[in-house]
Amino acid sequence: MDNAKFKRADIWFLLVVSFISIYLLYIVRISEFTYKITQDALGPGFLPTVSLIIVIGCALTLITIRIARNAEKIHEDEMKNYAKTTWISLLLVIIGLIYIYMTIYIGLVVSAFLALNALFYTLGYKKIKMMLFVSAITSLVIWFLFGKVINLYLPKAILF
Amino acid sequence: MFMGMDWSAVFDIVFQVENFLMIAIGVLIGVLFAAIPGLTGAIAIGIILPFTYYMEPVPAISLIMGIFKGGMFGGSISAITFGTPGTPEAAADVLDGYPMTKSGRPYKALTTALYSSVIGELLATLVLIFTFEPLAEIALKFGPRELFALLVFALGLIIIFAGHSPLKALIAVGIGMIIGQIGTDPISGTSRLTFGSSFLRDGISLIPFLIGLFAFSELMVQFGQLFKKRLQNLKEDTEERIDFMKSRKEDDHLSLREFITYYKEVLIGFVLGTFVGALPGPGSTLSAYSSYAIAQRFSKNRENFGKGAPQGIAAAESGNSATSGSTLIPLFALGIPGSSMAALVAGAFMLQGITPGPGMAMQYSDIIYAIFIMILIGSFINLIVSRFSLPLFTRLGLITPQVLIPILILFCVLGVFSYHQRFFDVLILLAAGFLGLLLRKFSIPLSPVLLAYIVVPLLEVNFRRGTIISNDASYFFSSSIAITLYLVLAIFLFFTLGGMKLFKRGEKKENDIGKGGYN
Numbered sequence: 001m002d003n004a005k006f007k008r009a010d011i012w013f014l015l016v017v018s019f020i021s022i023y024l025l026y027i028v029r030i031s032e033f034t035y036k037i038t039q040d041a042l043g044p045g046f047l048p049t050v051s052l053i054i055v056i057g058c059a060l061t062l063i064t065i066r067i068a069r070n071a072e073k074i075h076e077d078e079m080k081n082y083a084k085t086t087w088i089s090l091l092l093v094i095i096g097l098i099y100i101y102m103t104i105y106i107g108l109v110v111s112a113f114l115a116l117n118a119l120f121y122t123l124g125y126k127k128i129k130m131m132l133f134v135s136a137i138t139s140l141v142i143w144f145l146f147g148k149v150i151n152l153y154l155p156k157a158i159l160f
Numbered sequence: 161m162f163m164g165m166d167w168s169a170v171f172d173i174v175f176q177v178e179n180f181l182m183i184a185i186g187v188l189i190g191v192l193f194a195a196i197p198g199l200t201g202a203i204a205i206g207i208i209l210p211f212t213y214y215m216e217p218v219p220a221i222s223l224i225m226g227i228f229k230g231g232m233f234g235g236s237i238s239a240i241t242f243g244t245p246g247t248p249e250a251a252a253d254v255l256d257g258y259p260m261t262k263s264g265r266p267y268k269a270l271t272t273a274l275y276s277s278v279i280g281e282l283l284a285t286l287v288l289i290f291t292f293e294p295l296a297e298i299a300l301k302f303g304p305r306e307l308f309a310l311l312v313f314a315l316g317l318i319i320i321f322a323g324h325s326p327l328k329a330l331i332a333v334g335i336g337m338i339i340g341q342i343g344t345d346p347i348s349g350t351s352r353l354t355f356g357s358s359f360l361r362d363g364i365s366l367i368p369f370l371i372g373l374f375a376f377s378e379l380m381v382q383f384g385q386l387f388k389k390r391l392q393n394l395k396e397d398t399e400e401r402i403d404f405m406k407s408r409k410e411d412d413h414l415s416l417r418e419f420i421t422y423y424k425e426v427l428i429g430f431v432l433g434t435f436v437g438a439l440p441g442p443g444s445t446l447s448a449y450s451s452y453a454i455a456q457r458f459s460k461n462r463e464n465f466g467k468g469a470p471q472g473i474a475a476a477e478s479g480n481s482a483t484s485g486s487t488l489i490p491l492f493a494l495g496i497p498g499s500s501m502a503a504l505v506a507g508a509f510m511l512q513g514i515t516p517g518p519g520m521a522m523q524y525s526d527i528i529y530a531i532f533i534m535i536l537i538g539s540f541i542n543l544i545v546s547r548f549s550l551p552l553f554t555r556l557g558l559i560t561p562q563v564l565i566p567i568l569i570l571f572c573v574l575g576v577f578s579y580h581q582r583f584f585d586v587l588i589l590l591a592a593g594f595l596g597l598l599l600r601k602f603s604i605p606l607s608p609v610l611l612a613y614i615v616v617p618l619l620e621v622n623f624r625r626g627t628i629i630s631n632d633a634s635y636f637f638s639s640s641i642a643i644t645l646y647l648v649l650a651i652f653l654f655f656t657l658g659g660m661k662l663f664k665r666g667e668k669k670e671n672d673i674g675k676g677g678y679n
Contacts, residue, residue, distance in 0.1 A: 013602045017331065024338065024353065031352075044345035044352055047620045048338065055334035058327045088387040089380040089597050093590045096573045100586045103574070112570060119566030123383070124390035138567050146574055 011066055014059040021059070025052040088122070095119065108147055112139040165529060173218055173530035174537075182219040183538045186226015187545045193227075194234025195553050196564070197245070199382075201231020205504040206375025207568060209367060209511065210575035217512040217527050222534045224508040228501060229281060229542045232444075232481045234553070236273040240473070241266055241554045249444035249483075252452045252476035259468035264412060267550065271414040272470040273477040274546050276426050280478035282539040284434045284485025288492070289532050292521070295493035299518035304622040305635055309642035311619040314440045314496045315612060316649040320656045321439065321446070322605040329608050332599065336612025339364055346621050359584045368576045368588040369613065370507045373606055374500055376572050376589055377596025382565050384597075414470070425455040425475040433482025440490060440498030440611060444483040451479025485535075491516050492528075497614055500607045506614065 028048045095118060102111035116135040125131050186208075193204035204227045212220035235250030240257030253273060260269035302310065319329040342353045343363030354360040429451040436447040455475030456465040465472045488505060490496045495517025497503040509516045514524055521528055546553070576589045599606055626635055637643060 010602055013598065017335075021334075021338075027353065027355075044348050044350045047616070047623070048341050048352060051334050051337035051341065051616075055331055055338070058331045058334065062325075062327050062331075086384065086597070086601065089384040090594065092380050092383055092569065093594055096569070096586065096590050099570070099573060100577055100583060103577070104583075112574075115570060116566050119383075119569065120562065123386050123562045123566070125562045134563055134567075138570070142570065142574060146578055 011063055014063050014066075018056050018059040018063075021052045021055045025049065025056070028052065091122065109139045109143045112142045165525060169526045170529045170533065173526060174533045176219070178216075178219045179222045179534055180537070180541070182215075182223040183226040183534060184541050184545055186223040186228075187230035187538070187542045188226075188549070190227035190230020190232075191234035191237070191546055191549070191553055192230075194231040194250075195237040196561070197238050197242070199564075199568075200248075200378065201227055201234065202500055202504060203375040203378050203568070204231060205501070205508070206371040207571050207575055209371060209504065209507055210579040212508055213511045213579055217514065217524075218530050218534060220512055221505075221508055221531045222538065224505060225531075225535050225538055226541070228484055228505065229538050230546070231501075232281060232484050233274055233277040233477070233542065233546055235480075236277070236473075236477055237270065237550075237553050240269045240273060249448050249480045251445065252448040252480070253473055255452065255466050255476070256469050256472035259466075260470070260473075263468055265468070266554065267412045268414045268470060269468075269473055270550055270554070271547070272419065272422070272473045274543065274550075275414070275419050276422070276429065276474040276477040277481040278539050278543045279426050280430050280433055280481035281484045281542075282536065283430045284437065284482040285532075285535050285539065286485075287434050288485045288489050289536075291489055292492045295489065296518035296521050299494050300522075302641070303639070304626040304629065305637075305639050306641045306645075308619065308622040308626060308636060309639070309645040310494060311496070311615050311622070313645040313649050314490070314494075314498070314615065315608075315619075317652060318440045318498070318608045318611050320652055322608050325603070328602075328604045332604050332606070332608035333612040335595075335599075336609035337616045339369070339609070340613040340616035341620070346617055347624050359582075364588055364592075364613075365580075365585060366507055366510060366614075367579055368585040369592045370503060370610065371572060371576055372589040372592025373596040373610060374504070376569075376593030377600060377606075379565060379569050379572060380593055380597045381600060382561065383569070386562055386565060419474075422471050422474040424458070425451075425471045426478040428455045428458070429475045429478025429480075430482045433479040434486040436479075437483030437486030438489045438498070440496060444480045444487075444499075447483050448476045448480035452476040492520065493518060495618070497611060500610060503607075503610045503614060 028045050031045065095115060099111055099115040102114065113135045116138055117131060120131045120135070189204050189208065190201050193199045194201050205224055208223065208227060212223060215223070232249075235245055235248075236253040236257065239245040239250040239253040241261055243254055243258035243261075245251040245254055257269045257273065260266065299310075315333055319326050319333060322329045322332070338353070340363075342360055344350070344361055345352055351361050429447075432451045432454065433444070433447045436450065437444065452465075452472055452475050455471060456462050459465065459469075459471055461469055461471055483499070484501070487499045487502045490498045491502045491506055495515070497506045497516075506516050509520075514520060514527070573586060573589065576585050577583070579585060595609075596606055599609065629635065637646070
């Protein structure tokens with residue numbers, strides 16, 4: 001039925017999904033709202049319960065198939081690369097959060113300039129003059145578009 | 161409705177300079193994004209979407225539809241000129257387009273792709289216009305059991321068609337359903353899965369979630385890959401790419417008379433693309449490849465397919481683009497977005513306060529028909545803009561992504577923040593982006609997550625209303641429409657899973673005789 005390729009990393013991911021779903025199922029079951037509101041009509045807990053059971057059931061089935069087939073193992077170097085690209089992508093989440101905080105506290109233009117340079121630097125862009133020029137131009141475009149055209153409301157920042 | 165419509169009011173809405181300008185800008189943005197490998201029309205819509213909040217409905221939807229149309233053709237540019245498809249659905253264009261470029265006929269390949277794309281989407285848009293209202297009228301008569309059956313049918317199809325693994329698609333549906341149920345229960349008003357957060361009580365907002373899941377996660381993937389390249393010191397082979405464009409032959413042009421001879425391939429693509437696009441799940445990639453395979457089977461020139469036959473490009477591109485019109489049929493007529501692009505278009509409508517679905521034609525008939533006319537006009541604008549900008553577009557694949565990706569990331573984050581100016585929306589964007597990244601890494605399809613997230617409130621309301629009306633489960637099987645839908649779904653399930661077994665058996669046989677599997 002299932003012809004996808006399985007790898008060891010898949011099992012870890014599916015296990016994490018299963019544990020989160022089991023935890024949520026526990027939350028749903030102990031919540032104040034009930035499975036049924038009257039003897040026959042279904043309550044707010046019904047569909048979340050069904051959804052979580054679907055996820056847990058499918059994840060566990062996939063894990064079982066994986067173990068039964070004893071399928072391929074990811075090469076160690078590939079696994080390292082895999083983890084590295086995931087972590088570096090996660091770095092974006094952190095930069096995104098810092099960027100929005102900076103926008104609120106130090107202003108739209110300066111934060112865009114700093115965030116862009118941080119991203120260029122992370123990607124190994126080596127032409128410094130070009131990097132500064134592109135960041136400056138983009139920051140000004142952002143300021144004009146969000147600050148003047150859209151009139152984005154932002155709390156008063158230290159810099160503009 | 162066609163007869164009773166106040167057409168003068170519709171044309172008053174349509175003939176505004178702003179609308180034409182927006183659709184032309186949209187086409188340019190769509191082609192620009194899709195022509196750069198790694199970026200897609202979906203990313204472009206994701207970044208532009210929050211800005212449409214500040215616009216009137218018709219120019220806003222015109223802009224989004226322009227991007228949609230431009231994005232359908234744009235993917236073929238880098239597929240043909242560099243052999244690297246700009247979007248997944250343009251991969252079928254590489255088969256014949258790149259050999260044509262290598263043999264000194266890139267412009268002939270590109271114009272074949274453009275004309276086929278425009279004709280495919282134009283015809284499919286006409287199908288959308290003429291089927292939308294009759295289907296919507298039927299859907300308006302549906303009660304809870306029929307609506308429930310319809311939503312189960314849509315979810316069932318997306319599980320069958322999305323990706324190689326139905327189990328992974330089912331996990332995706334489950335995840336989408338859970339995310340869609342966060343917030344206040346639609347019947348009793350109780351808070352669910354909110355963990356006491358007042359922000360979560362309103363549920364997960366569509367726009368940040370949509371942009372995060374599709375656009376931001378893709379940007380994260382691109383960012384990760386660029387970083388990997390940096391570590392491995394890899395360089396792009398752009399120098400080699402330019403040479404192919406310089407060595408054009410004298411006969412590198414397509415006459416109208418010659419293009420007319422490809423009518424059979426274009427029609428095959430249109431018919432198949434329209435059918436596949438109207439089903440939730442399969443998507444334009446399947447349509448492009450199926451059209452290519454069928455056109456090859458019925459072509460007199462079949463031995464040249466894969467070696468640089470323009471007929472192959474015509475079939476693949478028409479099949480791919482025809483889905484752009486028909487994928488909106490279930491969205492407009494039934495309120496079900498069958499693809500990620502349809503979900504993004506749904507988001508654009510919702511930002512304008514219009515909920516796509518059968519009631520839309522009644523409430524906003526003049527606006528809807530004005531949008532339909534703009535979509536039709538958009539096909540011609542796409543033709544003009546893309547035709548005259550082809551020399552520029554062929555150079556787009558040479559843009560350094562190291563510069564582009566950070567700028568797009570910033571626009572994505574600020575765009576979502578500008579929508580409601582809530583920090584919480586940015587958190588949703590980043591969390592949805594990370595979820596999308598994980599799902600992509602583990603080959604779990606994204607479109608079932610989104611479809612389930614969008615339809616689950618409607619599914620739940622109709623299911624629970626049904627249980628209130630009748631306390632017997634047989635109520636859901638007591639309508640001929642519902643039974644028909646369940647039967648059709650069962651037939652699809654039977655044939656698809658049967659087909660998968662045959663496919664696996666064939667793959668095993670190929671491996672046994674040492675030829676390798678199917679690619």
